Amino acid sequence: MMFEPTRRAGLQRLARFAPHAGKTYTSERNFDRNRRAAAVSFLSPYIRHRLVSEREILSEILAHHTLKTAMPFVQEVFWRGYFKGWLEQRPSVWSAYQAERDASLLDPLPNYQTAVSGQTGIACFDHWCQQLRQTGYLHNHARMWFASIWIFTLRLPWPLGADFFLRHLQDADPASNTLSWRWVAGLHTPGKHYLATAENIAKFTDGRFQPTGQLNENAAPLIEEKTHPIVPITPRSPDLPTRALWLMTEEDCQPPPDGAKPAGVLGIVSPDATGFAINAVRHAASTANGQTDVGHNWSTAICRAAAKAGTSDVICAHLPVGPAAAGFAKTYQNLAAKNIRIHVFVRAYDRHVWPHTTKGFFKLKKQIPALLRDLDL
Ligand SMILES: Cc1cc2nc3c(=O)[nH]c(=O)nc-3n(C[C@H](O)[C@H](O)[C@H](O)COP(=O)(O)OP(=O)(O)OC[C@H]3O[C@@H](n4cnc5c(N)ncnc54)[C@H](O)[C@@H]3O)c2cc1C
Structure with a gap:
């Protein structure tokens, strides 16, 4: 590993x-x-x-x-x-990505399978594809080259590439991944895209790869019709109850802020999470003498863990935009109906x-x- x-x-x-x-x-x-x-x-x-x-x-x-x-x-x-x-301030970028990904998956282009199995004939791209599948990691420059070749040389939809990364990266992150793919495509800073060149790849791979003549080095940036309005955020932190169940998630395995003394610990992980995320939460929760629930039906696990800890209060670090936040939004409503109070805090760094x-x-x-x-x- x-x-x-x-x-x-x-x-x-x-x-x-x-x-x-x-x-x-x-x-x-x-x-x-x-x-x-x-x-x-x-x-x-x-x-x-x-x-x-x-x-x-x-x-x-x-x-x-x-x-x-x-x-x-x-x-x-x-x-x-x-x-x-x-x-966090433009959540529609995430939902639009998911919708485009799902639409593209219904009718994937013929070279999609060739790309995700690392059989394009572009040696560097095929190498990074295998490296990603085998290790769950790519160097930042390799991620940029890979995304650029995917979008501008192979002419595949960027949401499918972002999805491929999210399913394989051990650091898979809705924000860093989606926005980096959009940045390469020219959508994050409209009109400015990232074009991989054979010369740059040869230089920064110490000559291991020289895809001369194989890349589209003159493509125009992608254009987006949609606009993504800013949703203002007010990242505050409430006073936390002194005795509460501490909820650990794939977004945050750190202890709660000073002063909050957990009466019990529960780890929750969304079904979309990578192996690293699942094992990270499991390990962190068990180190703090807690259990972990993987899935989207978290209400039952939370109620049970809260009852065991003898509290109706649950503390949890804010879940930023992504699968865990979406799953938790549903759980939140179920718990309110069962008189469980959730206290969400935002870390000082994020605030x-x-x-x-x-x-x-x-x-x-x-x-x-x-x-x-x-x-x-
Ligand atoms: C197409 C594409 C997809 C990406 N997807 C992800 C992703 O899903 N998750 C992810 O964490 N990073 C992502 N990145 C950013 C970056 O590639 C990785 O964070 C970095 O390669 C991780 O390796 P490191 O820890 O050795 O980086 P280092 O260079 O040692 O950087 C230290 C830390 O800074 C942060 N960081 C570094 N570069 C970036 C960056 N460009 N953007 C945001 N944070 C950065 C990371 O947390 C990283 O661990 C992506 C970049 C691209 C171009």
Whole structure:
């Protein structure tokens, strides 16, 4: 297994990576090399499920480097928060993606099967396809090249590519994945797309791949008719009850904020979750002496766990846009009818970052030093 789904493994990985997050990361991060020679952190599955939080990662990195030296890495961590906050304020992007994906799956193009089985004849693409299936991970540059070849050379619908990634990535994330695919297509920043070139691939794979003459290097960006209105968010955190069932989810395996003392623990995971997500929640919940329920009929499991813990209060970190939030919306109503009170809190990191994610990343980037100060980092 490439990623052990435990907090301990995430913290060990962070400790090993932190000394290299400055100059080495800055100069080498764009090279897609084998794992031993790679300069990137491989922390994404741990951050995605908050086995290790953004705050913990930034704190460790800034203990080893000045902000100036570590800025390229720090910015990447903030890209994640940017995408999460952006999608939170434009939930119709997620529902439109799901609708387009379902429509495209009804009548997939003939080269769809060739692409997802890694038999296109474009050696680099076929290699990344197998790598993704076998390891659940691709380097960021490989994800960009893969998505670009999928959209502009193979002319396949981007939602099918995003769906393929979501089903195989161990860090599969509704926001980072959907918005990155849209960014490559030219839909996130309208008119600006990402075109993979043979020269760039040869350079950043150390010449392992040279797809000269195989790629469409002159395609125009995709265009979207739909508009996605902003839905304002007010990320607040209520006072939490002192005795409550603590609900752990695939979105957040961290303990509740200080002061909230769980009377019991239950992990819940949506049926769409990857193996890493399921095992991460299972392990985190059992470490805190709790059980885990996989599925979308969470009401019964929550009522039972709350009764066992002797409480009618449940505390849970906010579920951002995605399958878990959709499943939980239904559960929420069922629980209200059974007099179970759910107290949802938003982590301080999200409360600080999300208000700056209404436009492009640059707006958030300018705030990074102030945000780090506000977060005591
Ligand atoms: C088409 C496409 C799909 C993607 N799908 C996902 C996804 O489902 N889940 C996911 O976590 N990331 C996704 N990314 C972003 C990025 O590729 C991965 O986060 C990164 O490759 C993870 O490897 P790492 O932890 O070694 O990265 P590092 O370079 O070590 O970065 C550290 C952390 O910063 C964050 N990060 C880095 N780059 C990005 C980025 N471009 N956007 C958002 N966050 C970033 C991640 O949390 C990452 O763990 C996608 C990118 C593309 C182009």
